Amino acid sequence: MIKRKIPAFDLHKICNSGQCFRMKPLGENRYGLTAFGEYLEMEQEGEVISFSCTGEEFSRRWEDYFDLYTDYEKMVHAVDQEDIYLTAAVRCGQGMRILRQELWEVIVSFIISQQNNIPRIRKCVESLCIQFGEEKEDFRGEKYYVFPTADVLARKNLEDFAICSLGYRAKYIWNTAKMVADGTVSLSKLTGMEYEAARTELMKLSGVGIKVAECICLFALHHVDAFPIDTHIRDMLTSHYPEGFPFERYQGYAGVLQQYAFYYELCGAE
DNA sequence: CACCAGGACGTTT
């Protein structure tokens, strides 16, 4: 158990921003997260966060995962002050981060996300982990389940996925798992690619179109210029930016602002 | 019972 003082960091917003489906609230200001095969618990008291790991594990894994080296305030301050909407959105999302999540998990999670709502996406992802993921024990002896590998999913039969209630997405995931397992699409090559090359490569996968590819680029490969446009963002763009969103002004990090906007659309009223 | 949810895909205009 370690404590760190981290300014401009809000676990509640990160948990509810719809980018990670394996982080869940445990109680007042407490959260649990499974990533990279490990289980982490966190508790936030103002700017001080407790993490259930050693300092060595924190600097080796979680600093990077939570993107602590990026200066978000700098991007927030660069927002056009005459832009009423964006100014309100970044204010609302104060403490947001773009996580650096695992590529395979994000690919599958966002295939599941299509025509689906966030609570049910969480259920589907958790179900996949419980059914097919490796079982481990956390620091207090409780069981948790790692996200299943592409190899494991590729070896299953399509009918095996029925228990996860994935609907028509099961076939997408199965086909995608086989493409990754047999090397048709290489995860390690994707990691080294530029944004647009990675996006094109990702769209070779079954069930991955432009929107899901952009999400994978943003939430796993950390191409923060990726700007996924879903139904909420599309509605937002037509109502607040009928003349077009100023992508040129925010070139290189527009995706971060997209995430503020997405959170604002979902939780702005709370 | 109708409608919707962080879309993708094959087919028809």
Add this chain to the structure above:
DNA sequence: AAACGTCATGGT
């Protein structure tokens, strides 16, 4: 190349 129907599932 743009519009259209379809694809399952669970929630409201």
